[in-house]
Amino acid sequence: MGKAKEISITYQNNRVVYAPGDVVHGAVSLELKKPKKVKKIKVNAVGESIVKLKMTDGKQLRNAEKYFHYTFDVYTGGDSELNSGKHTFPFQVSLKPALPTSFEGSLGYVRYSIQANLEYAGVFGGRTKAVSAFTVLDAVDLNTAPTARTPLQVHCEKQASGMLWWRKNAVTVDLTTEKSGYVPGEFVYMNGLIVNGRTKPITNLRIELWQQSIFHGRVKNSSPQSEVLKHDVSSAVASWTLGHDPISAESAANWERKQLFQIPPVVPSGLRHCRIINIQYYFKVTVIIPGSIASSLIDAKTNYITIGTVPLMSPEQQQQDRMHQEPQPVIASAPIMEMPPELAAELNAPPPYDPGNSGFGNVMLPSYQEAVTGGVSLTAVDNEDAISVVSTDTQPEGQFVPQYAFFDFSQAQTGGGVVQPSAPPIGL
Incomplete structure (x- = not known):
């Protein structure tokens, strides 16, 4: 009542x-x-x-x-x-x-x-x-991060090899970001060259932003002095695909400030002041090789980038x-x-x-x-x-x-x- x-x-x-x-x-x-x-x-x-x-x-x-x-x-x-x-x-x-x-x-x-x-x-x-x-x-604050203004480079290639590819040339990817520090809402731009030496067009190219969560813990019911173990969990939080603009056979795509995806709302890098969870981010580039089996791909992971809460600014x-x-x-x-x-x-x-x-x-x-x-x-x-x-x-x-x-x-x-x-x- x-x-x-x-x-x-x-x-x-x-x-x-x-x-x-x-x-x-x-x-x-x-x-x-x-x-x-x-x-x-x-x-x-x-x-x-x-x-x-x-x-x-x-x-x-x-x-x-x-x-x-x-x-x-x-x-x-x-x-x-x-x-x-x-x-x-x-x-x-x-x-x-x-x-x-x-x-x-x-x-x-x-x-x-x-x-x-x-x-x-x-x-x-x-x-x-x-x-x-x-x-x-x-x-x-990205303006205080030492490497936030440093570009990241991605290089990966697939050389001709195997019975299916003996007449085919390599596929190479050379891309560079403009910097390595971003805030949610910023667009990612890349410069570089993608060479398709195959006799078929590249239609499956994907660039993703991955979040890596690192968890630190001790075995349950163990002593406080026991070894600290870690476990990583990674997942894509943003992606860009080639779409309806394939890279023709035996040709190259030259990128100049190619706009990819917008950084989504995500937790800042590092998770400062927390000692048992760490957050990191990286770009991942995946290319399915044309004219080959589906499992043949280029899969490259860049060095880590920094996601902040204060954008980079010019000195002025x-x-x-x-x-x-x-x-x-x-x-x-x-x-x-x-x-x-x-x-x-x-x-x-x-x-x-x-x-x-x-x-x-x-x-x-x-x-x-x-x-x-x-x-x-x-x-x-x-x-x-x-x-x-x-x-x-x-x-x-x-x-x-x-x-x-x-x-x-x-x-x-x-x-x-x-x-x-x-x-x-x-x-x-």
Whole structure:
């Protein structure tokens, strides 16, 4: 009798992306059908990374890192009774200044969640739980990455050999990227030469961006001093194919700034501040050799590239932006703070964007888009080591998908290459 009709967690202005050092403003909402005595509402705010995987030999690897765990009450009722209707209990949590970016992988994750536990008074009062997750986005400034401006070279070839190819010449691929540092939203351009010495056209050429997730763990129930093992999982996150423009027989294709795919919303390289999960990216070029068996192909993997959150700029742009850069606000370090009396008037306000060390501020601003790699179903749990979480009002059907900075270079102006900002320069 009088059980909660709904308990939910919401964020101020529906904001679900934060930078390390930000303060998370939120509220626990409770709706009662009838008046009811509520003993207390407790909130757990947790930042953690967990690795869980099973090796081919049957061994189970486990690992975990805890970045913070705050527990506090947003309501203590005692013997008092809450009226029917909706009740809102605000809270605030201050994030640490050094945190890894949120990531959801098949064998592990970096996750930031808030779980609300409602306990009714009385012997048969019972409990109700709700849990929500939000994205933390750590800045990776490509202007400070040593190799971000260095082009990558791809060379691979297939020489004539075997009974089927004795009259046929080689297929060679020599391609070069313009750089090795990108942000989501940028287009990849390549220069180079593809020579088809065969007597049939090349119709199957594919260039892909692959994400490599590296998980580190120890064998389950082993000692803390046992060997740390790693397991890699790789998958393509973007691709380009030759399509309806084949490379004719006994000819060559000369590429000059050939536009391929746009970098999708993905987690930045490295996953800085996380020691048990690492993220890397590379380009992969695959060519099916014409006039041969299907398994005969050129398959080349480049060196690793860097995916960041702050685009590369020319020295002139950096100097100009530094001259206009506003001082950064000081973020309070207290773990828990009280909610201000009124919420901000703007709805759906975007989070502040961290420009890193580049002085980048006036050229363009990103939007925030859901990761192309997807997310997870969220469930409120008691076990700290379980894969936990559920939906918010902005995450339908119990799904949580991290959101990353996305610069829409497709809207770049031809006059100066400036992208119109998709969000006001809040917090710069």
